[in-house]
Amino acid sequence: xxxxxxxxxxxxxKGYGFVTPNGGGDRVFVHITAFTNKRRRPVDGELITxxxxxxxxxxxxxxxxxxxxxxxPVSKQATPQYAMAAALIVPFGCVVVVLAFLGKTPLLVPFxxxxxxxxxxxxxxxxxSAAMNGRWRTKESALHLLSLAGGWPGALVAQQMFRHKSRKxxxxxVFWITVLLNCGVLGWSATDTGASAIRATLSVxxxxxxxxxxxxxxxxxxxxxxxxxxxx
Numbered sequence: 001x002x003x004x005x006x007x008x009x010x011x012x013x014k015g016y017g018f019v020t021p022n023g024g025g026d027r028v029f030v031h032i033t034a035f036t037n038k039r040r041r042p043v044d045g046e047l048i049t050x051x052x053x054x055x056x057x058x059x060x061x062x063x064x065x066x067x068x069x070x071x072x073p074v075s076k077q078a079t080p081q082y083a084m085a086a087a088l089i090v091p092f093g094c095v096v097v098v099l100a101f102l103g104k105t106p107l108l109v110p111f112x113x114x115x116x117x118x119x120x121x122x123x124x125x126x127x128x129s130a131a132m133n134g135r136w137r138t139k140e141s142a143l144h145l146l147s148l149a150g151g152w153p154g155a156l157v158a159q160q161m162f163r164h165k166s167r168k169x170x171x172x173x174v175f176w177i178t179v180l181l182n183c184g185v186l187g188w189s190a191t192d193t194g195a196s197a198i199r200a201t202l203s204v205x206x207x208x209x210x211x212x213x214x215x216x217x218x219x220x221x222x223x224x225x226x227x228x229x230x231x232x
Contacts (some may be wrong), residue, residue, distance in 0.1 A: 003070060007159050010044035015132035019062055020046060023069055029061040030051055032132055036066050041163045089153045096186070104190040113150045124158030124197055125167075131164070140171060147178040149176030 003021050015032035027182065035042065039132035050062035054131065096113060096146070099105045123146060127138040143165070147155045155175065158168040166172070188194040 002051055004047060004049050007044055007046055007048055009043055010042060012041060012044075012167065013128075013131050013165070017042075017044065019050060026060075029059065030065065031061065034061070034065045036064060070142050083162055085156045089156065092153065092183070099186075099190050104195070105186070109186075113153065116146065116149055116151040117154030117195055119154070120146040120159045121154035124162060125157060128158075128162040128164040139176075140165075144178050147175055148182055150180045150182055152182055167229075174184075 002126075003074065005021040005028075008018050008020050008027065017030050018027040019030050030042075030048075030050075032042070034050075035215050047068050048065050049068055050065045052060055053063045055061055070172075093110075093113070094104070096110050100107050100110050120143070123143065127143070129135070130137050152175070158164060165175070175198040179180055189198055
């Protein structure tokens with residue numbers, strides 16, 4: 001027998017919640033794996049249809065969960081969310097390419113953004129899967145560090161595609177701070193002051209490497225009881 005009820009207390013990060021049957025009755029546990037439609041994510045408060053079964057511990061849970069024939073609120077929200085991501089990422093990517101073309105930033109910078117964003121997207125995907133299946137989670141601090149390092153475009157796409165961390169207010173506040181910091185550093189590095197500071201830092205680092213290499217080349221070597229210096 002199939003029932004109809006409203007999804008309540010839905011935790012999209014962890015992929016579970018409860019359903020309250022229409023007409024009253026006890027709530028029943030709902031897990032994301034019981035939904036028959038895998039192409040969309042459920043939204044807290046929407047209507048669902050389901051069968052009631054018992055698990056290995058003799059607890060009631062919903063199974064073969066579907067959606068009744070009614071407008072789906074998630075489809076109305078998806079387009080603006082993806083549009084916002086595209087409206088930020090596409091102009092930013094164009095700016096990075098132009099800066100590299102004009103010699104304001106190294107040519108490797110656009111490629112670095114692509115690589116780090118791809119890595120960040122993959123990490124978000126694994127973390128979402130871990131949240132749904134009860135596996136070891138990625139720390140939020142690690143996700144923020146990836147965004148700060150230039151992976152925020154990939155993180156933004158992953159948040160909308162996987163619906164992961166997109167509704168957690170505390171996480172979103174820190175995430176957008178990392179976006180602003182990353183963009184600020186990129187803009188500063190494209191100025192004459194920033195470029196000079198970066199070149200000076202790299203020059204100091206190269207000088208230290210040369211000094212260490214010179215010290216290593218003058219390592220004392222002992223031959224027949226006497227010490228001498230060997231040039232490598």
